[in-house]
Amino acid sequence: MTQAEANETSCQPVISARNLSLTFQTNDGPVHALKDVDLEINKGDFVSFIGPSGCGKTTFLRCIADLENPTGGEITVNGMTAEQARKARAYGYVFQAAGLYPWRTIGGNIRLPLEIMGYSRADQDTRIERVLELVELAGFEKKFPWQLSGGMQQRASIARALAFDADILLMDEPFGALDEIVRDHLNEQLLKLWARTNKTIGFVTHSIPEAVYLSTKIVVMSPRPGRITDVIESTLPQERPLDIRDSPEFIEIAHRVRDGLRAGHGDNV
Amino acid sequence: MARLWHKFGPVLTVVIAIFVMWYAGSIALNSAWAHDKAQRAGKVLTTSELVADTMSQKKPRLPAPHQVGAEIWKTTGAMVLRGRAFSKRSLFYHSWITLSSTALGFLMGTALGVALAVGIVYNRTMDMSVMPWVIASQTIPILAIAPMIIVVLNAVGISGLLPKAVISMYLSFFPVVVGMVKGLRSPDHMQLDQMKTWSASGQQEFWRLRLPSSMPYFFTSMKIAMAASLVGAIVGELPTGAVAGLGARLLGGSYYGQTIQIWSALIMAAALAACLVGFIGILQRRVLKRMGMA
Numbered sequence: 001m002t003q004a005e006a007n008e009t010s011c012q013p014v015i016s017a018r019n020l021s022l023t024f025q026t027n028d029g030p031v032h033a034l035k036d037v038d039l040e041i042n043k044g045d046f047v048s049f050i051g052p053s054g055c056g057k058t059t060f061l062r063c064i065a066d067l068e069n070p071t072g073g074e075i076t077v078n079g080m081t082a083e084q085a086r087k088a089r090a091y092g093y094v095f096q097a098a099g100l101y102p103w104r105t106i107g108g109n110i111r112l113p114l115e116i117m118g119y120s121r122a123d124q125d126t127r128i129e130r131v132l133e134l135v136e137l138a139g140f141e142k143k144f145p146w147q148l149s150g151g152m153q154q155r156a157s158i159a160r161a162l163a164f165d166a167d168i169l170l171m172d173e174p175f176g177a178l179d180e181i182v183r184d185h186l187n188e189q190l191l192k193l194w195a196r197t198n199k200t201i202g203f204v205t206h207s208i209p210e211a212v213y214l215s216t217k218i219v220v221m222s223p224r225p226g227r228i229t230d231v232i233e234s235t236l237p238q239e240r241p242l243d244i245r246d247s248p249e250f251i252e253i254a255h256r257v258r259d260g261l262r263a264g265h266g267d268n269v
Numbered sequence: 270m271a272r273l274w275h276k277f278g279p280v281l282t283v284v285i286a287i288f289v290m291w292y293a294g295s296i297a298l299n300s301a302w303a304h305d306k307a308q309r310a311g312k313v314l315t316t317s318e319l320v321a322d323t324m325s326q327k328k329p330r331l332p333a334p335h336q337v338g339a340e341i342w343k344t345t346g347a348m349v350l351r352g353r354a355f356s357k358r359s360l361f362y363h364s365w366i367t368l369s370s371t372a373l374g375f376l377m378g379t380a381l382g383v384a385l386a387v388g389i390v391y392n393r394t395m396d397m398s399v400m401p402w403v404i405a406s407q408t409i410p411i412l413a414i415a416p417m418i419i420v421v422l423n424a425v426g427i428s429g430l431l432p433k434a435v436i437s438m439y440l441s442f443f444p445v446v447v448g449m450v451k452g453l454r455s456p457d458h459m460q461l462d463q464m465k466t467w468s469a470s471g472q473q474e475f476w477r478l479r480l481p482s483s484m485p486y487f488f489t490s491m492k493i494a495m496a497a498s499l500v501g502a503i504v505g506e507l508p509t510g511a512v513a514g515l516g517a518r519l520l521g522g523s524y525y526g527q528t529i530q531i532w533s534a535l536i537m538a539a540a541l542a543a544c545l546v547g548f549i550g551i552l553q554r555r556v557l558k559r560m561g562m563a
Contacts, residue, residue, distance in 0.1 A: 067462050086468055093466040095459050102561035103481050112477065113467045144561050 013040035014200045019073035032225030033059045046201045048211035049219045056226020057204045091168035092161030098153035100145040107141035110160045131159040151182040170202045212254045222264020230260035298330040299323035332529045340533040366514040374437020375498040382445025390453045416508040433505035440501040441494035448490025452483025488553035495545045
């Protein structure tokens with residue numbers, strides 16, 4: 001492969017949506033959850049989707065994951081259709097609730113997708129150990145979910161999504177149910193984890209500081225119909241201590257996000 | 270002492286209340302016959318004579334608890350002491366006969382119930398068509414269909430334990446179907462979506478998610494199924510000519526007006542049911558605790 005070709009492939013977007021639309025038919029008439037959404041996500045990006053409820057941010061993430069079927073436009077993941085990508089196990093998905101099985105230990109829960117995907121027993125064991133260490137839960141392998149706090153459970157569910165070879169991580173408000181202090185801590189850990197694993201991350205949130213702190217790219221969305229109003233490329237450095245949130249640069253980006261949210265709302269607020 | 274009372278007091282109170290009502294009932298119901306006898310003998314009974322008579326009649330309308338207790342002892346413990354625990358006059362023998370068809374019918378019913386539930390959850394055609402038939406099957410009085418099952422199976426050369434077990438199965442599969450359909454559908458959207466993100470096969474989803482999730486429902490339906498199985502076994506013993514089993518004791522007792530025998534068989538059946546359901550309860554606690562679902 002020549003250098004030019006290598007550049008070509010590395011520049012190809014991991015996720016690409018063109019004119020993506022999704023309309024739900026309800027009893028009260030059609031609901032435009034997404035309308036003409038265009039977006040490209042490159043390899044190694046940390047992309048946050050932010051907007052008020054009903055703006056389609058979760059729906060968009062679910063379209064990437066092939067959990068929803070778009071009614072118009074097209075979406076490709078790793079150059080494949082969303083369905084092919086899902087069947088090729090291209091991504092790990094973290095839901096708002098940890099969703100750990102109470103009858104399995106933490107290790108057993110992380111083993112679950114590995115069993116399903118047919119990894120060898122020895123490979124399962126090394127992977128479990130590696131991801132538990134990655135989310136700072138080493139030594140908790142044999143504990144049951146009810147023995148862990150909410151934050152630890154959510155970390156275990158992130159570990160589960162990291163255990164198999166998917167270079168995309170999709171997270172739907174993973175820290176939404178946790179308190180501020182735990183959330184700060186997990187955000188910090190998530191950034192370290194992202195730096196170490198070099199995954200492409202799609203992250204849905206409705207917290208402006210969270211979005212600005214984490215992302216390389218912030219996608220601001222607005223409802224009725226769900227659409228993108230602004231895409232902000234973050235100018236913050238790769239290295240982000242928690243107190244970066246007091247820097248003028250951070251505040252400026254947060255300001256732009258807030259403006260975008262307000263513009264999307266129109267005068268309806 | 271206070272702790273002991275806290276633990277057993279309420280139960281003891283209820284038991285005492287039942288006994289008091291039972292004695293009162295047997296005095297009230299049996300006094301007519303006592304008066305009758307006295308009148309024919311030209312005597313007038315004092316209250317204490319009346320009470321004594323109502324509790325020692327040979328064929329009372331409602332036997333007193335101690336009469337039933339004595340009959341049960343005579344047909345269980347006393348026979349064990351004489352080394353004849355399994356003679357044909359022993360209630361242990363009859364309970365064993367009933368228990369074996371109850372257990373076989375319960376196992377068959379549970380298996381059928383689970384199989385139907387899996388079919389209903391995974392097959393759209395079965396989902397649309399099977400449930401009405403399952404419900405219809407339970408609206409037919411078991412007393413009407415039981416003799417026909419016995420006769421039909423006899424005609425094809427099957428007799429003995431199996432026809433009775435089939436009647437037990439007929440009653441016990443129903444709660445299992447209903448409970449397991451609900452249980453297998455108990456995983457929420459998120460859990461099913463999660464399986465989809467891993468591109469899990471239908472079988473993997475069944476064994477790893479749906480089946481474990483259904484366990485609380487499974488045990489609860491098995492408790493009901495077990496009680497229904499016992500009823501089925503007893504009913505199944507009635508048309509077989511009352512040869513053996515608790516049902517036979519009930520029928521034999523009613524042929525000859527042996528109310529004490531009927532009541533002792535009833536009490537034995539109740540005790541058997543309590544043991545069987547209690548056994549499943551213990552199993553349920555153990556399994557669900559291990560699964561972190563209790």
